[in-house]
Amino acid sequence: MSLKGSLQLVFLGGALIFVxxxxxxxxxxxxxxxxxxxxxxxxxxxxxxxDIGARLSxxxxxxxxxxxxxxxxxxxxxxxxxxxxxxxxxxxxxxxxVRIITSSGGNEVTLTIPEGFTLKDIDVLVSDAGIxxxxxxxxxxxxxFQDEYPFLVEGRGLEGFLFPDTYRFRRNSSPSEVLRKxxxxxxxxxxxxxxxxxxxxxxxxxxxxxxxxxxEFHDRQLVAGVLLRRIxxxxxxxxxxxxxxxxxxxxxxxxxxxxxxxxxxxxxxPYNTYQRLGLPPGP
Numbered sequence: 001m002s003l004k005g006s007l008q009l010v011f012l013g014g015a016l017i018f019v020x021x022x023x024x025x026x027x028x029x030x031x032x033x034x035x036x037x038x039x040x041x042x043x044x045x046x047x048x049x050x051d052i053g054a055r056l057s058x059x060x061x062x063x064x065x066x067x068x069x070x071x072x073x074x075x076x077x078x079x080x081x082x083x084x085x086x087x088x089x090x091x092x093x094x095x096x097x098v099r100i101i102t103s104s105g106g107n108e109v110t111l112t113i114p115e116g117f118t119l120k121d122i123d124v125l126v127s128d129a130g131i132x133x134x135x136x137x138x139x140x141x142x143x144x145f146q147d148e149y150p151f152l153v154e155g156r157g158l159e160g161f162l163f164p165d166t167y168r169f170r171r172n173s174s175p176s177e178v179l180r181k182x183x184x185x186x187x188x189x190x191x192x193x194x195x196x197x198x199x200x201x202x203x204x205x206x207x208x209x210x211x212x213x214x215x216e217f218h219d220r221q222l223v224a225g226v227l228l229r230r231i232x233x234x235x236x237x238x239x240x241x242x243x244x245x246x247x248x249x250x251x252x253x254x255x256x257x258x259x260x261x262x263x264x265x266x267x268x269x270p271y272n273t274y275q276r277l278g279l280p281p282g283p
Contacts, residue, residue: 029071029094032060036090043101045083052081052101060090061097068094077102084108085130085171108168115164116212118245121253122162126169126178136175144176149183151191154201159250160208160283161186208283212241212252237273242280246271 041059043052049072057065071094072078080102088097109129113122119137127134137158146152155161158179163186169178194200206227210220227237240260246269248255265272271280 029067030063031093032063032090034091036092038087038089040085041088041101042085043081043083047081047083049078049081056097061088061092062094068098071095072098108170110166110168112166113162113164116241116252117162117164118250118252119157119159119162120249120251124251124254129169130171131169131173132175132178137179140175140179145179145183148180149187151187151195151200152183156282160204163189164211165189202279205279205283209237209239209241209279212244213239231278234277236275236277237279239273242271242273243267245280 039059041056041061049069053062053065053068053072056062056068062068069078075095075098077098082102084101086100088100092100109131111125111129111131113125117125123132123135123137126132126137140158142152142155142158152158152161162182165185167181167185169181190204194203197203206224209227210224214220214223227239230237243260243264244252244255244258246267247260247264248258252258265274268275270276273280
């Protein structure tokens with residue numbers, strides 16, 4: 001065979017190898033399957049890119065670790081993997097997966113605090129969401145935050161100051177970071193309506209009772225008038241929510257028997273508004 005023919009064969013072989021490599025590369029970027037259930041994939045702080053790629057392959061999210069690495073390197077995202085918890089499926093392509101696990105919000109969780117939830121209830125929510133360890137919120141001392149949030153000086157504790165709203169938190173946050181986010185929202189949405197009023201803490205306590213006891217805003221206005229009249233004539237306000245709070249030791253959401261029976265009305269507690277006059281000592 002002539003030199004020219006040999007060169008042609010070499011060139012043809014190289015071209016075939018190049019085409020095969022390109023085809024394999026694009027095949028490696030495709031989803032594993034057309035459909036797939038959502039699965040949780042977690043990246044820990046300091047985890048190496050190589051280890052992340054190996055786990056993505058082992059857990060059935062990518063065809064090839066090599067193609068994943070090559071794509072991440074070519075796209076400049078190999079060193080941009082973010083620690084966090086992600087929802088991935090086998091129906092995602094490599095570019096989709098890389099885009100998700102390099103996004104800045106992957107280590108965040110959206111959490112809605114419903115109305116009527118107590119401090120202990122909220123502690124359970126943030127714990128279940130992986131934001132804080134259990135009891136972390138309960139361990140915080142109100143005195144440590146009174147310089148930053150003067151309205152806490154009047155409070156008997158943190159109960160009532162964790163405003164019901166939808167929040168974005170980082171997983172594995174610090175307790176003080178989480179509390180400050182709650183207090184910032186309280187200051188913005190509640191304190192502006194209370195500041196300057198001599199009886200503001202009593203209003204907060206009354207609002208907390210209505211929030212738990214009465215679902216509709218219009219009904220809350222009517223019930224508030226009834227309760228204030230009872231206070232004025234030295235009559236017990238008789239709010240079941242306060243009995244539940246005392247009976248369940250402040251954990252209404254996780255309480256196995258929040259329902260009130262007649263014998264509960266004799267519970268010895270400053271929150272027993274069937275026995276004691278006026279508002280309870282706190283929200």
